[in-house]
Every structure is written in structure tokens, then in C-alpha cells.
Amino acid sequence: MTLTAHTAGPTAHATGPVAGDGILRRQRIRESAARTYARSFPIVPVRAHGMTVEGADGRRYLDCLSGAGTLALGHNHPVVLEAIRRTLDSGAPLHLLDLAASEKDDFTTALFESLPREFAEQARVHFCGPAGTDAVEASLKLMQTATGRRGALAFTGAYHGMTAGALAVTGNVGVKSPLPSGGEVTRLPYPYAYRCPFGLGERGARLGATYIERLLDDPAGGVLPPAAMILEAVQGEGGVVPAPDEWLREMRRITAERGIPLIVDEVQTGVGRTGAMWAVEHSGIVPDAMVLSKAIGGSLPLAVVVYREQYDSWRPGAHTGTFRGNTLAMAAGAATLRFVAANGLVERAAVVGARITERLRGLRGRLPVIGDVRGRGLMLGIELVDPSGEADSCGACPADPRLAVRVRAACLQRGLIVELGGRHDAVLRLLPPLTITDEQVEAVLDRLADAIEAAASDPAGGAGPGSEGHRGEGSE
Numbered sequence: 001m002t003l004t005a006h007t008a009g010p011t012a013h014a015t016g017p018v019a020g021d022g023i024l025r026r027q028r029i030r031e032s033a034a035r036t037y038a039r040s041f042p043i044v045p046v047r048a049h050g051m052t053v054e055g056a057d058g059r060r061y062l063d064c065l066s067g068a069g070t071l072a073l074g075h076n077h078p079v080v081l082e083a084i085r086r087t088l089d090s091g092a093p094l095h096l097l098d099l100a101a102s103e104k105d106d107f108t109t110a111l112f113e114s115l116p117r118e119f120a121e122q123a124r125v126h127f128c129g130p131a132g133t134d135a136v137e138a139s140l141k142l143m144q145t146a147t148g149r150r151g152a153l154a155f156t157g158a159y160h161g162m163t164a165g166a167l168a169v170t171g172n173v174g175v176k177s178p179l180p181s182g183g184e185v186t187r188l189p190y191p192y193a194y195r196c197p198f199g200l201g202e203r204g205a206r207l208g209a210t211y212i213e214r215l216l217d218d219p220a221g222g223v224l225p226p227a228a229m230i231l232e233a234v235q236g237e238g239g240v241v242p243a244p245d246e247w248l249r250e251m252r253r254i255t256a257e258r259g260i261p262l263i264v265d266e267v268q269t270g271v272g273r274t275g276a277m278w279a280v281e282h283s284g285i286v287p288d289a290m291v292l293s294k295a296i297g298g299s300l301p302l303a304v305v306v307y308r309e310q311y312d313s314w315r316p317g318a319h320t321g322t323f324r325g326n327t328l329a330m331a332a333g334a335a336t337l338r339f340v341a342a343n344g345l346v347e348r349a350a351v352v353g354a355r356i357t358e359r360l361r362g363l364r365g366r367l368p369v370i371g372d373v374r375g376r377g378l379m380l381g382i383e384l385v386d387p388s389g390e391a392d393s394c395g396a397c398p399a400d401p402r403l404a405v406r407v408r409a410a411c412l413q414r415g416l417i418v419e420l421g422g423r424h425d426a427v428l429r430l431l432p433p434l435t436i437t438d439e440q441v442e443a444v445l446d447r448l449a450d451a452i453e454a455a456a457s458d459p460a461g462g463a464g465p466g467s468e469g470h471r472g473e474g475s476e
Contacts, residue, residue, distance in 0.1 A: 016056065016057075017056060017057040017058070019056060020043075020044040020046075020055065020056030020057055023044045023056070024042055024044060037065075037419070040408060040419060040420075041412060041417060043055040043056075043057070043059075043061070043412075044056035044057075048063070048075030048076060049074070049075055049076050050074040050075060050076075050077070050433065050435060051063050051064075051066075051074050051075075051432060051433050051435070051436055051437075051440055052075070053075065053417065059415065060415060061412070061415050061416065061417050062415060062416050062417065062432075062440060062443055062444055062447070063075070063417045063432070063433075064416065064417055064418045064429075064430045064431060064432045064444060065417050065418065065419050065429075065431060066431045066432060066433050067294070067299065068268070068294070068419075068431065069236070069267075069268040069273060069294050069295065069379070069431045070294040070295055070297070070299060071295070071299050071433050072271045072272060072273070072295035072298075072336055072340060072345075072433060072434050073298070073299075073336055073339065073340070073433055073434065073435055074433035074435050074436075075299075075433075077299075077336075077339075077435070079335050079336070079339045080298045080299060080332045080335055080336060082335070083298065083331040083332050083334070083335035084300075084328055084331060084332055086331070087103060087327060087328055087331040088328070092327055093327060094326075094327050094328060095323070095325060095326070095327070096325035096327060097322070097324070097325045098127060098320075098324055098325055099325060101325070101327060101330075103327045103330045103331050103334075104127075104325070104327075104330050106330070106331075106334050107330035107331070107333050107334040108125060109334075110333070110334040110337045110338055111125065111292075111296065111304070111306070111333075111334075111337060112125075113337075113341075114271075114277050114278075114337050114341060115277075115278065115290075115306065116278065116280065116281060116286060118286050119286050119287070119290070119306075119308075122308050122309050122310075123306050123307065123308060123309065124306070124307055124308075124309045124312045125304050125305070125306045125307075126138055126142070126304060126305050126306075126307075126314075126319065127302075127303075127304050127321075127324040127325065128303045128304060128305060128319065128321055128324055129303065129321035129322075129323060129324060130297075130301030130302060130303055130321075130323050130324070130326060130329070131161070131293065131301065131303055132161060132265075132267035132291065132292075132293030132294060132303050133160065133161025133162055133163045133166040134161075134163065134303055134321060135267070135291045135292065135293055135303040135304060135305045136160045136161050136163075136165065136166040136169070136230070136265065136267075136291050137161075137163055137164075137165045137166055137319075138305045138319045139228070139230070139263045139289045139291050139305045139307070140152060140165045140166075140169070140227065140228060140230070140263075141165070141318070141319055142289065142305065142307060142311055142313075142314065142319070143227045143228035143261045143263065143288075143289070143311065144227040144228075145313050145314055145318065146227075146261070146310075146311040146313045147225075147227045147228075147259075147261065149224070149225055149226055149227040150184060150224075150227060151184040151185065151186065151223070151224050151225075151226040151227060152168070152169055152184070152185050152186070152226050152227055152228050152229070152230060153185075153186050153188055153212075153223075153226050153228070153229040153230070153260070154168075154169035154170075154171070154185050154186070154187060154188070154229075154230055154231070155171065155187070155188050155189070155190035155231055155232075155235075156171050156187060156188070156189055156190045156192075156197065156238075157171045157190045157192060157235050157238030157239065157241060157423065158170055158171040158190065158230075158231070158232060158235065158238060159171070159172065159232075159235070159236065159237035159238055160230065160232075160265055160291075168185050169185055169230050171187070171190075171238065172237070184224075186215075186223050186226065188208070188211075188212050188215075189204075189208040189211065189212075190208075190231075190235065190238070190241065190243065191204060191205035191208055191241075191243055191244055191247050192204075192238075192239070192241050193205070193394075194371065194372040194374070194383060194394065194396050195392070195394065195396050195423070196394050199392070199393040199394060200394070201394045202244075205243075205244045205246070205247040206247075208247070209247055209250040209251070209254070212251075212254060213250075213254050216254070216258060216260075225258075225259075225260070226260055227261070228260065228261045228262070228263050228288075228289075229251065229255050229260055229261070229262050229263065230263040230264075230265060231243070231248075231251065231262075231263075231264060231265065232264070232265045232268075232269065232279075233248060233264060233266070233269055233274070233279035233280055233282070233283070234268075234269050234274055234279055234375070234376050234379055236268040236269070236379065236421065236429070237421045238421070238422065238423070239381055239383065239421055239422030239423055239427040240374060240375045240379060240380060240381025240421065240422075240427060240429055241374065241381075242274075242374065242375065242376045245282055245283035245284075246283075248280070248282075248283040248285050249283055249284070249285055251285075252283075252285040252286070252287070255288075261288040261289065261311065262285075262287045262288050262289075263287065263288065263289040263290075263291060264279075264280055264285075264287040264289070264290050264291070265291045266278055266279055266280070266290050266291060266292050267291055267292065267293045267294050267303075268294055268379070268431075269379065270290075270292050270294065270295055270296060271294075271295035271296060271336065271337065271340055272295075272340045272345050272346040272349050272377070272434050273295065273349065273377055273378060273379050273431070273434070274349070274353075274376040274377040274378075274379050275346065275347075275349045275350030275351075275353055275376055275377030275378075276346060276350075276377070277340070277341065277346050278290070279376070282376070288307060288308050288311060289305055289306065289307035289308070289311070290305070290306045290307075291303075291305050292304050292305070292306065295336065296333045296336070296337070297326070297329040297330075297332060297333045297336075298329065298331075298332025298333045298334075298335055298336035299332060299336075300326060300328055300329035300332050300333070301323070301326060301329055302326055302329035302330065302333055340434065345434040345435065346434075348434065349377040349378045349434050350377050352378060352436060352441060353375065353376065353377040353378045353379070353380060355441065356378075356380060356430070356441060356444075356445065357373055357374075357375065357380060359445050360373040360380070360382060360445070360448075361373045363449055363452070367449070367452055367453060367456065368387040369384050369385060369386070369387060369400065369403060369452065369456045370382055370383075370384065370385075370452065371383045371384065371385035371387075371396060371397055371399075372385075372396070375430075378430070378431065378432055378433075378434060378436070379430075379431060380429070380430040380431075381421070381422070381427045381428065381429055381430070382427065382428040382430075382448075382452075383399065383422060383426060383427045384399070384400050384403050384404045384407065384426050384427070384428065384452075385397035385398060385399055385400050385426070386398045386399075386400040386403070399422070399423065399424035399426035400426055401420075401424045401425045401426040403426070403455060403456060403459070404420050404425060404426045404427070404428060405420070405425075406455035406458070407428060407451050407452050407455040407456075408420055408428070409455075410450075410451035410452075410454050410455045411447060411448060411451040413451075414447040414450060414451055415447065416443075416444060416447040416448060416451070418430060418448070428448075430444075432444065
């Protein structure tokens with residue numbers, strides 16, 4: 001990799017700050033109140049390459065959001081652009097519904113080659129609408145059809161999307177409360193050592209697994225046999241919370257012994273993000289279905305559900321979508337999957353992620369507002385807290401979402417794009433591209449540390465950009 005990190009600074013561009021201001025003004029007037037990232041980042045990107053985004057005002061930013069994890073190779077990677085140009089120049093149809101095509105065949109081959117062998121050897125793939133939330137819907141419908149059951153098991157802190165079924169299995173109360181129920185869902189405790197639901201820290205994972213097993217076996221537990229269990233190996237919107245590998249193996253054992261299909265949502269964790277091509281590989285579990293989107297399209301919209309062929313009990317048309325045949329996305333996705341595998345980016349994500357984590361944990365000594373640093377690979381979270389508040393039984397201080405907003409704004413002022421997540425929107429989330437250079441790592445760490453220190457030392461400072469609040473788009 002020979003990418004060069006760009007620092008923040010003014011450069012000339014034809015759009016100019018005046019035109020950019022007009023675009024932002026028209027966006028506020030024309031777009032819905034549900035817009036999200038636009039509230040946090042009042043910038044107008046005009047060009048981007050790798051990890052660098054240039055705004056209409058000429059400022060450059062290091063992008064640690066990466067399209068909420070979509071851009072495994074960063075912006076406009078040459079391999080992706082070449083795949084898109086090649087497809088355009090070939091005259092291939094760009095819209096195919098679910099017809100056969102060489103681009104689809106090549107993408108499916110690349111995808112199956114990347115999956116755990118035991119899973120891929122007995123798998124089928126269904127192309128869904130272009131968002132991950134539709135693939136979640138498809139996976140739930142698939143298992144309902146195969147099992148004849150209706151309920152689902154889901155977890156606290158989960159995020160699976162914004163459509164009805166996906167929202168039903170999502171944990172966040174704020175986005176669920178205005179809407180009617182999306183189905184019968186049994187909510188189970190997700191292991192979160194820093195804020196353990198049982199107040200036991202890391203030991204809570206074992207207790208949670210025991211609770212789940214006994215609940216399912218209790219004839220008076222109130223849980224009907226479910227159609228599926230759905231979980232994330234690392235919760236993204238939930239605050240970048242990795243599940244312990246042993247806990248994941250227990251979930252696989254518990255579901256397998258009771259004939260409950262296990263769905264793993266890899267929308268954000270897939271394609272090397274966690275230091276494995278797929279997050280399930282850390283624990284060695286083989287799920288019954290995997291929900292995939294974001295990075296598999298090489299920056300273009302694409303979503304699929306891959307599942308064991310024994311569950312392929314759908315009738316034709318059981319789950320469709322007009323835009324499930326995006327030829328350009330399939331070409332870009334196949335190129336991305338192969339580039340990640342061939343260039344050691346999975347291993348690099350693990351090494352660089354460990355280095356960043358170590359450095360961030362080292363900051364806690366002089367920045368006590370950093371309560372916890374966690375994650376896996378290049379999917380990292382920094383939970384910000386009020387160190388003057390009363391700690392809970394696990395020693396965790398109260399979350400400080402106002403500080404998090406100030407830090408996000410301070411990062412943007414320093415040319416760094418980071419977003420928030422977590423139970424209280426107090427977790428800084430880092431999702432840099434897998435192509436991040438060593439120079440860029442140092443720039444990110446320097447700017448981030450400076451922003452946290454500045455925001456923590458000025459508690460009365462303005463919230464700045466993003467003060468309206470935000471809930472992200474983990475499965476879109």
C-alpha cells in the first residue's frame with residue numbers, strides 16, 4: 001500500500017465555500033427530519049480518495065466513519081474503480097432483477113471462496129434489496145418459513161436495521177417506541193463486561209449463557225419455540241461490544257441442541273473489519289445463516305443472506321426486491337473481496353487494530369474521561385464517561401453523551417471524522433478503512449487525543465456540529 005495521509009488545510013476548489021453553504025441550506029430545507037449524519041457533519045464532500053475526504057470549503061478530513069463500515073478499501077480505490085469501469089465498458093446490463101449474469105456468478109464465487117469452508121460447502125445465497133435491513137428481514141422470513149414458528153430471540157444492545165422485522169429485533173428503545181410491535185421477540189442479555197447487566201463484569205457472560213439456556217428449557221418461562229436467534233459477533237451501534245468467543249460457542253451449542261436456527265448479522269463486521277474475514281471465524285462457530293451487506297458491495301449497495309441449504313424451503317417470489325441485481329455492485333464487491341484476501345488486509349486489520357487499542361488504553365492515565373476502550377480489528381470504540389460521577393458495581397462511571405458530542409465536534413475541527421454510538425451515544429466509534437497507513441494511524445491518534453483533551457477541559461463549550469443528536473445506520 002502506498003497511500004499518503006493528507007492533513008487538514010485549505011485548498012482551492014471550484015465549488016467553493018459559498019456554493020457549499022447553499023447546498024447545506026437546501027439540504028436542511030428539502031430533506032426529512034430523519035436525516036442523521038448530515039446533522040453531525042455539516043460538510044459538503046466534493047472528492048475523496050482512500051481515507052481522505054475533501055470538502056467544498058477546501059478542508060481535508062481523515063475519515064474514520066468509512067460509510068458506517070461500507071468502505072473496506074476507502075474511497076474510490078483503484079481496484080474498485082477498475083471493476084466498475086470494466087463493467088460499464090463491457091455493455092453488461094446494469095439492472096437484472098435476479099437473472100443470471102457473469103458478474104453475479106463471479107461475485108457469488110468470490111463470496112463463497114471467502115466464507116468459512118464448512119459453511120460455504122452447504123450454502124445457498126439469496127440476493128436481497130440493496131440495504132442490510134432487507135437481508136435481515138429475509139433471514140427472519142426464511143427461518144419462519146423453514147420452522148413454521150414466528151418468534152425470535154434477540155439481544156440487548158442489538159442493531160439490525162430500520163424496517164419492521166429488523167427493528168423488532170433491534171434493542172434501541174428510542175427508535176422502536178413510536179412504532180407498533182414488529183413481532184414477538186424475546187430479549188436476552190448480551191455480554192457487555194464494562195456495563196454488565198448482572199453487575200459481574202467479565203463473569204457476566206457465563207451467567208448470561210446459563211440464564212438463556214434455562215429460560216429456553218423452562219416450561220413456565222413464557223418463551224415459545226422461536227424461529228431463530230439473531231446476534232452480532234461485535235455490536236456496532238450498540239457501542240462496539242465484542243462478544244467473548246466462548247459465549248458465541250455457547251450460543252451455537254444452545255441453539256443447535258434445541259433446533260433453533262442461528263443467524264449472525266455480519267453487515268458491519270464482515271470483509272476483514274474485525275481482523276478475520278468474517279467475525280464468526282474468531283470463535284469458530286458455523287451459523288445457519290449470515291446476513292451480509294456494506295463492504296461486500298465494494299462501496300455500492302448490495303445485500304445478501306447466505307444460509308444452509310437445508311433451510312431453503314421458500315417458494316418462488318417468497319422474498320423479492322427490484323434492485324437485487326446491481327451488476328456494478330457485484331463487480332465492485334468481487335474485486336473488493338479478492339483484494340482484501342490477496343493483500344493481507346485481514347491480518348493488517350488485526351495488527352493495526354491492536355496497536356491503536358494499546359495506544360488508546362494508554363491515554364486513560366491522563367484522560368480519565370476515557371472509561372473503556374474495546375473492539376476487534378479496525379472496529380473500535382472509546383466509551384466516554386464522567387469520572388466525577390458515582391461508579392457502578394463494576395467500577396464504570398456514568399456515560400457522558402454531552403462530552404461525546406463535544407469530542408466529535410472537536411475532532412471535525414481537527415480534520416477527523418468519527419461518529420458516536422452505544423447505549424447513551426457516548427461511545428466514539430472508529431471504522432477506518434483497512435487500507436489505513438501507519439502515517440494515518442498516527443494522525444488519527446494525535447487528533448483524537450487532542451480533541452478529547454480539549455473537550456474534557458472545556459465542559460461549558462458549545463456542542464458544535466451534531467448537537468441535534470443521532471442514531472446511526474448499522475444495517476444500511
